[in-house]
Amino acid sequence: MSNLRVYNRALSPEEINECMKLDGTPPPMDINSGLQLHLPLNEIVENDAKEKEVADISAGKLKGKVNGNATIVDDSQLGNCINFDGVDDYIELPVAAIPQSDEITISFWANGGKSLPKTNSILWAVASDKINDYVVNIHLPWSDSQIYFDCGKTPTSSNSYNRIQKIAEAVDFKDKWSYWTFTKNVTTGEMNIYLNGTLWHSGTGKNKPINSITQVKVGAGYGFYHGKMANLRIYDRVLSPEEINECMKVDGTPPPMDINRGLQLHLPLNEIVENALIYGYMTECCLQRKSTNV
Numbered sequence: 356m357s358n359l360r361v362y363n364r365a366l367s368p369e370e371i372n373e374c375m376k377l378d379g380t381p382p383p384m385d386i387n388s389g390l391q392l393h394l395p396l397n398e399i400v401e402n403d404a405k406e407k408e409v410a411d412i413s414a415g416k417l418k419g420k421v422n423g424n425a426t427i428v429d430d431s432q433l434g435n436c437i438n439f440d441g442v443d444d445y446i447e448l449p450v451a452a453i454p455q456s457d458e459i460t461i462s463f464w465a466n467g468g469k470s471l472p473k474t475n476s477i478l479w480a481v482a483s484d485k486i487n488d489y490v491v492n493i494h495l496p497w498s499d500s501q502i503y504f505d506c507g508k509t510p511t512s513s514n515s516y517n518r519i520q521k522i523a524e525a526v527d528f529k530d531k532w533s534y535w536t537f538t539k540n541v542t543t544g545e546m547n548i549y550l551n552g553t554l555w556h557s558g559t560g561k562n563k564p565i566n567s568i569t570q571v572k573v574g575a576g577y578g579f580y581h582g583k584m585a586n587l588r589i590y591d592r593v594l595s596p597e598e599i600n601e602c603m604k605v606d607g608t609p610p611p612m613d614i615n616r617g618l619q620l621h622l623p624l625n626e627i628v629e630n631a632l633i634y635g636y637m638t639e640c641c642l643q644r645k646s647t648n649v
């Protein structure tokens with residue numbers, strides 16, 4: 356016997372088939388492991404102080420504060436997404452959005468407006484009040500059509516960042532959605548840029564650390580980004596190419612049926628464990644873990 360499920364509701368034939376399919380499929384990659392921030396950017400809400408915010412759906416539940424008059428627009432490819440006017444719109448994030456770790460991954464969808472290329476940052480995190488004291492900075496692109504990825508700096512001096520850059524085609528940064536992923540590993544000194552899940556540019560010998568930050572902005576920094584953006588994710592680790600492709604696929608796929616709704620019990624029945632002295636605790640803990648790991 357395998358995968359006994361008990362629900363407090365009647366499942367539809369489609370849901371029953373989904374359970375059957377799921378049990379025969381290997382577990383998916385854990386694209387939530389090391390996730391520091393995930394802004395879907397599909398909704399702007401007002402908080403109690405009447406400030407506009409975007410929600411972080413990662414465990415950290417950080418809030419982004421919306422400035423200017425950034426709007427949510429309906430998009431035929433990605434559904435609702437945020438639009439920056441390129442004049443004064445941006446999101447301010449808490450400094451905890453950028454992990455101070457040896458590794459980082461930043462990924463998002465961007466669809467640039469007509470005014471690109473122009474002087475702008477789409478993501479910007481600085482160590483002081485100096486505009487170019489970058490800890491992380493992405494020009495997408497700068498006015499010279501180059502994509503710049505800056506990450507890590509000499510702690511004691513400003514304007515001392517590690518950088519990789521490459522000229523981009525207009526088709527990659529305007530009037531069309533592209534999925535961009537930026538990674539850095541401080542220990543190996545490797546910095547990578549992926550375009551639509553394929554490695555697009557890389558650099559080595561970039562060992563400067565990702566140190567402390569005083570300000571983080573999305574859609575602005577050194578100039579204002581013009582265009583649409585969706586699903587910003589930041590990780591405290593370097594994602595594999597397979598994981599990057601999985602994120603890209605997840606974002607383009609409609610949400611699956613919620614076969615966990617009303618689930619009272621799920622015994623995978625794939626393991627028999629010996630209990631310890633803390634019998635009651637162990638049983639409850641294992642059952643909980645297994646039902647949430649479906």
Ligand SMILES: [Ca+2]
Nearest residue numbers: 423424440444
């Ligand atoms: Ca505006």
